[in-house]
Amino acid sequence: MFKRVLYLLLLLLYTLLCGAGISRDSQQRYSYSKTCGYESCNKIDPKKLNVHLVPHSHDDVGWLKTVDQYYYGSRSLIQKAGVQYIIDSVVEALRRDPARKFIYVETAFLWKWWQRQDEKIRQEVRQFVNEGRLEIIGGAWSMNDEATTHYQSIIDHSTWGFRRLNDTLGECARPKIGWQIDPFGHSREQASLFAQFGFDGMFIGRLDYQDKYKRLKDKTAEFLWKASSSLGEKANLFSVALFNNYSPPPGFCFDVLCSDDPLIDDPESPDNNIEARVALFLAYCQVQAKSYNTNNIILTMGEDFNYQNANMWFLNLDKLISSDPHAFWTGFFTSRPTLKFFERMGNNFLQITKQLSVLSNQMDSSGLIHFKEAMGVMQHHDAVTGTEKQHVAEDYARLLYSSFNYGTKIVSKAISRMLKINPQAPDAEFHSCFLLNISSCVFTESSGNFVVTLYNPASQSMSNYIRVPVNGNAYKVSDTFGSEIVTQLLPVPQFVRQTPGRNSNSTKELVFFAEIPPLGYQSFYVTELTINAVEEIKPASVSAIENDLYTVSVNQAGNVVVKWKNMTLQVIQSFHYYEGMKGNNTAFAYRASGAYIFRPKESNVYDISYSGNYKFYTGPVVNELHLTVNNYISQVVRVYRAEQKVEFDWVVGPIPIDDSIGREIFTKYKSNLQSDGTFYTDSNGREMIKRRRNYRPTWNLTLEEPIAGNYYPVTAKIYLEDVREKMRISVLNDRAQGGTSMVDGELELMLHRRLLNDDAFGVGEALNETAFGYGLVARGSHSLIGSRIGDSAGVALREKTEAISLALRPWYLFTPVGGVTFEQWKGRYYMKVGIEGFSGRKLGRKKLGSFLKNKFPKNVHILTLEPWKDGTILLRLEHLFEKDQAGSLSQSATINLLDLFTNIEIISVRETTLGGNQWIEEMKRLQWQIDSNEVDDQPYNFIPINRRGGAMEIVLNAMEIRTFIITVRHT
Ligand SMILES: *[C@@H]1O[C@H](CO)[C@@H](O)[C@H](O)[C@H]1NC(C)=O
Ligand SMILES: *[C@@H]1O[C@H](CO)[C@@H](O)[C@H](O)[C@H]1NC(C)=O
Ligand SMILES: *[C@@H]1O[C@H](CO)[C@@H](O)[C@H](O)[C@H]1NC(C)=O
Ligand SMILES: [Zn+2]
Numbered sequence: 001m002f003k004r005v006l007y008l009l010l011l012l013l014y015t016l017l018c019g020a021g022i023s024r025d026s027q028q029r030y031s032y033s034k035t036c037g038y039e040s041c042n043k044i045d046p047k048k049l050n051v052h053l054v055p056h057s058h059d060d061v062g063w064l065k066t067v068d069q070y071y072y073g074s075r076s077l078i079q080k081a082g083v084q085y086i087i088d089s090v091v092e093a094l095r096r097d098p099a100r101k102f103i104y105v106e107t108a109f110l111w112k113w114w115q116r117q118d119e120k121i122r123q124e125v126r127q128f129v130n131e132g133r134l135e136i137i138g139g140a141w142s143m144n145d146e147a148t149t150h151y152q153s154i155i156d157h158s159t160w161g162f163r164r165l166n167d168t169l170g171e172c173a174r175p176k177i178g179w180q181i182d183p184f185g186h187s188r189e190q191a192s193l194f195a196q197f198g199f200d201g202m203f204i205g206r207l208d209y210q211d212k213y214k215r216l217k218d219k220t221a222e223f224l225w226k227a228s229s230s231l232g233e234k235a236n237l238f239s240v241a242l243f244n245n246y247s248p249p250p251g252f253c254f255d256v257l258c259s260d261d262p263l264i265d266d267p268e269s270p271d272n273n274i275e276a277r278v279a280l281f282l283a284y285c286q287v288q289a290k291s292y293n294t295n296n297i298i299l300t301m302g303e304d305f306n307y308q309n310a311n312m313w314f315l316n317l318d319k320l321i322s323s324d325p326h327a328f329w330t331g332f333f334t335s336r337p338t339l340k341f342f343e344r345m346g347n348n349f350l351q352i353t354k355q356l357s358v359l360s361n362q363m364d365s366s367g368l369i370h371f372k373e374a375m376g377v378m379q380h381h382d383a384v385t386g387t388e389k390q391h392v393a394e395d396y397a398r399l400l401y402s403s404f405n406y407g408t409k410i411v412s413k414a415i416s417r418m419l420k421i422n423p424q425a426p427d428a429e430f431h432s433c434f435l436l437n438i439s440s441c442v443f444t445e446s447s448g449n450f451v452v453t454l455y456n457p458a459s460q461s462m463s464n465y466i467r468v469p470v471n472g473n474a475y476k477v478s479d480t481f482g483s484e485i486v487t488q489l490l491p492v493p494q495f496v497r498q499t500p501g502r503n504s505n506s507t508k509e510l511v512f513f514a515e516i517p518p519l520g521y522q523s524f525y526v527t528e529l530t531i532n533a534v535e536e537i538k539p540a541s542v543s544a545i546e547n548d549l550y551t552v553s554v555n556q557a558g559n560v561v562v563k564w565k566n567m568t569l570q571v572i573q574s575f576h577y578y579e580g581m582k583g584n585n586t587a588f589a590y591r592a593s594g595a596y597i598f599r600p601k602e603s604n605v606y607d608i609s610y611s612g613n614y615k616f617y618t619g620p621v622v623n624e625l626h627l628t629v630n631n632y633i634s635q636v637v638r639v640y641r642a643e644q645k646v647e648f649d650w651v652v653g654p655i656p657i658d659d660s661i662g663r664e665i666f667t668k669y670k671s672n673l674q675s676d677g678t679f680y681t682d683s684n685g686r687e688m689i690k691r692r693r694n695y696r697p698t699w700n701l702t703l704e705e706p707i708a709g710n711y712y713p714v715t716a717k718i719y720l721e722d723v724r725e726k727m728r729i730s731v732l733n734d735r736a737q738g739g740t741s742m743v744d745g746e747l748e749l750m751l752h753r754r755l756l757n758d759d760a761f762g763v764g765e766a767l768n769e770t771a772f773g774y775g776l777v778a779r780g781s782h783s784l785i786g787s788r789i790g791d792s793a794g795v796a797l798r799e800k801t802e803a804i805s806l807a808l809r810p811w812y813l814f815t816p817v818g819g820v821t822f823e824q825w826k827g828r829y830y831m832k833v834g835i836e837g838f839s840g841r842k843l844g845r846k847k848l849g850s851f852l853k854n855k856f857p858k859n860v861h862i863l864t865l866e867p868w869k870d871g872t873i874l875l876r877l878e879h880l881f882e883k884d885q886a887g888s889l890s891q892s893a894t895i896n897l898l899d900l901f902t903n904i905e906i907i908s909v910r911e912t913t914l915g916g917n918q919w920i921e922e923m924k925r926l927q928w929q930i931d932s933n934e935v936d937d938q939p940y941n942f943i944p945i946n947r948r949g950g951a952m953e954i955v956l957n958a959m960e961i962r963t964f965i966i967t968v969r970h971t
Helices: 008-018 024-030 067-072 083-096 107-115 119-130 151-169 188-196 209-218 274-290 311-315 317-322 337-359 366-378 390-419 792-807 822-828
Strands: 050-055 102-104 134-136 177-180 201-204 222-226 236-241 296-301 450-456 462-470 475-478 487-491 508-516 520-528 550-554 560-564 570-579 613-617 622-628 633-640 646-652 663-671 678-682 688-692 712-714 717-722 727-733 737-740 746-754 778-788 811-816 860-867 873-879 893-896 904-912 946-948 951-956 961-970
Touching: 050 102, 067 083, 067 107, 067 390, 083 102, 083 107, 083 119, 107 151, 107 366, 119 134, 119 151, 151 188, 151 337, 151 366, 151 860, 177 188, 188 236, 209 236, 209 317, 274 296, 337 366, 337 390, 337 746, 337 778, 337 792, 337 811, 337 860, 366 390, 390 450, 390 520, 390 811, 450 462, 450 508, 462 520, 462 792, 462 811, 475 487, 475 508, 487 622, 508 520, 520 822, 550 622, 550 633, 560 778, 570 778, 646 663, 646 746, 663 727, 663 778, 678 712, 712 717, 717 746, 717 792, 727 746, 727 792, 746 778, 778 792, 873 951
Parallel strands: 050 296, 102 134, 177 201, 201 236
Antiparallel strands: 222 236, 450 520, 450 811, 462 508, 475 520, 487 508, 550 560, 560 570, 570 663, 613 622, 622 633, 633 646, 646 778, 663 746, 678 688, 678 717, 712 737, 717 727, 727 778, 737 746, 860 873, 873 961, 893 951, 904 961, 946 951
16 A cells, blocks of 8 residues: 655654654764664663654555556546655655655665656765665565565565665665565565565564454564574564554644644644643553563554545554454455466566576666566565556556566577577577467467477476477477477367467467476477378277376266375365355455455355366377366366376356356365364465464464465465375465365365455455456466375475476477478577587587586575676575475585586676675674573574685575675676
């Protein structure tokens, strides 16, 4: 939500009243010298209650209006909000009185504003920053959501915000504090990342009302969050839950849009109210102080921009902040499933674009910056969450789509440069198809022969079932050496062909298997064959499909039954829905289910009744079940020959609403495992967190909403185990979803929601998405893996590999070849990194076919490879496994930085904090005293780069990420 400026006029007054804080005697200090940081804070008096007034503005990077509408202040009928005026007026206010201070958070807006200022103003703002009067807090591109975001994207957009800040405002603009005052809940991983950015602490606004109540009662609203048992002390973060969310004390909002009376201290004025108002304020401070452990309290002096328009909000402020027993903010874990997938693919393609920019030596590209910034916007807590208005969601999609187009140009140029055997030859076109997920691609379906090139951004070789839409009747696929690859043609199911908006003639998919090397590409030459007797692809007359490990069949109810052959494990997968609560939100009990809130009516689970049909297709590469469940739910279930996973490729929509019922569709995996109320979900795609049904670790739970209150964000993975039988099932997803285990042995994931009422948290619209004139159709996939849990390294590796193959997929590039034959093509282009044979140019070692010089240890990967500044490169290496969770893979790994790439020579290396904005040796975090009876953390033992004997070795411990800025020479 959008907040406005609060003038600091009252600061002095408040300060004196409450006994401490900011004092005026520091006037002389404002000769120009760098006094940013804690040094610029006013002295506190340990004997008194110190009230810290923090003027701030909460500027959403899109919500009810688009990013640009908020910046420029247009569409003011929707919301009166214009960030350019806010920053202008803050600067003016700071200029007028050197005792004034302000904090600013969202770098996306600050940067937009900065670019439009002249040098005089810029200099002035730099001075405010250097004096610690304008302090940057948070400082990422946006204030990211914490539930539905992937850690790679959180790191990326924070890094980019920090970089802009350092470039424009200098080192005093380096944020030291996290400011997550509006996201709808808080993840452990976010705290861990903040600690690794070198932050000293963070403030949070919204937390579960029961949690908050208890913390205020017990004075535990300030706590040291131990955010990673693998990283120990390195991931500890001092965290503070704010008393009044991010609002000022009730009655003390002084913006032009607030109606609170100003303080009138003129003794002559008949309206003089100073004594009464001061007494009120003091009382408020004392009430707040009762809930905190020290005699320092913070008052957030900023408020919601539109709150005058919706005056009811103000009256209900407490309810909004603490939420209520019927409003679990767990709907947004799934809201807008296609935007969530687009965002995830955005990260996938952004990483590929960055890597290929580096590998092809395109170090300077405004297109790449556009892409990074668009992804930064997508992380915002009203973007990827799906809690924005429909027109704003469309604008986010437009922004990201234009970035995909920039990415396509960069990637095509990079691949063309790298593949050409003769560097002087003209560039070829390598096209991307963004609609492969609905089996549509103009470059393959309208040309007879084409080349498909895949680039693998992962640091391990990946097994791929390459799938391209076609409309011919027979094809031959040749690999690098001209050998023919085993292929299979499968029909595109009718339920995919009828996707609204799909404009494609392809009726089949050509599938073949290939192992693509790490950080490498491989091309395949596809020839359309003319055959005389065209035969339709016929379903197999079998009652089940199988591989060595399990069989898949369909039961009477139209549910999918998976039976493992070598263990007593069985899973039944089915579809269900909750009926979304209707309501007018006039009382807690009338709260509607909506974009934020998940509130099923009467907790009833409705089964989807089976009215469809199914077919099996078998072949040498994959066996498929095409199952139509009813007229809006269907799926393809895939069984690959040598894979442990079962792939569920679901299609949901248009969800019917003609009976005026909103529906929330979920799928359930019901196993025969005894899970004792326990299951595990990931935190931002990184570490796993143990969950227990109807339980919270820090307070005694009472649930008025038994289902919604048990929903957790599943960004990448959910699993449960049977410790007696030593088996587990895991489901990995391709976008963020809400999930839970309501019954032992069962996992459920929410797929799609279509609702007819607003839930009254401000968005003012029902979550009723349509596209192409129909209710929105979403297609996505789940990978189900059943395992024995004895071999923890094996299980961890299998699941991690699957997670990477969903998040960092190889990118498909298509080149229609016209009359160019295979022989001609391979005479012009390398078909795999380092596969020479056609000219003397060496790109790398033959055996790897990769830009990596050596195989990486299985527990390490390259998290970031990105063009940085002045020709340098930003490199991050990540240990992929948690301590004690993955057997031998949890052990530390050693990497020689000088021996990483085949075509890039590393000249010098400097390590930074995780955000890339501070040299590691300069990081000094505040130390916090922990209650003496707590277990000691694994201390943070920083092991610097070991430079010896021509090597530069680094050690990565479990879950560690290390960040480097390197200077290089492309060879
Ligand atoms: C589909 O085929 C028809 C007939 O050949 C053609 O006119 C049309 O452009 C094709 N559509 C696409 C999307 O390729
Ligand atoms: C079946 O399980 C046994 C014992 O757990 C194991 O040794 C064997 O390799 C498994 N076979 C297959 C095909 O997985
Ligand atoms: C921050 O910017 C300053 C000034 O340009 C530069 O000297 C410094 O190296 C930058 N810090 C980092 C960590 O890049
Ligand atoms: Zn907000």
